[in-house]
Amino acid sequence: MKTDLELALDCIINVYHQYAVKKPIDDYLSKDEFSALLKENAQPFLRNTVPPKTSINDYISKLFTRADANHNGRLKFTEFMTTLNRVFIDAHNRSHKHPAHPEGGHDHDHGHSP
Numbered sequence: 166m167k168t169d170l171e172l173a174l175d176c177i178i179n180v181y182h183q184y185a186v187k188k189p190i191d192d193y194l195s196k197d198e199f200s201a202l203l204k205e206n207a208q209p210f211l212r213n214t215v216p217p218k219t220s221i222n223d224y225i226s227k228l229f230t231r232a233d234a235n236h237n238g239r240l241k242f243t244e245f246m247t248t249l250n251r252v253f254i255d256a257h258n259r260s261h262k263h264p265a266h267p268e269g270g271h272d273h274d275h276g277h278s279p
Contacts (some may be wrong), residue, residue, distance in 0.1 A: 181245055193239040198246075200225045214256045228252065267279055 184202040232248040
């Protein structure tokens with residue numbers, strides 16, 4: 166039986182492939198495929214991670230540009246994963262600023278020494 170994390174990782178790979186094989190059929194995400202993937206599969210998450218005063222489209226465009234390391238206008242899987250990593254980090258950092266915890270924390274630590 167797979168763990169929750171294994172299932173989540175399988176899901177990420179499967180979603181990537183669903184969009185990477187659209188048009189053209191390849192193993193890369195175009196900017197449009199990348200945008201559709203995020204908008205169709207991560208809309209609530211995006212709304213919670215988009216920086217203030219930034220549209221979702223601008224945020225996705227910035228993510229794509231930052232991830233496209235070789236500037237070829239498409240993302241290979243490793244570039245896509247780098248982008249997800251940045252989004253996860255942004256979301257985690259924002260979770261520390263959650264209104265339920267005005268002091269900036271959320272009742273856990275990450276092993277940082279004082």
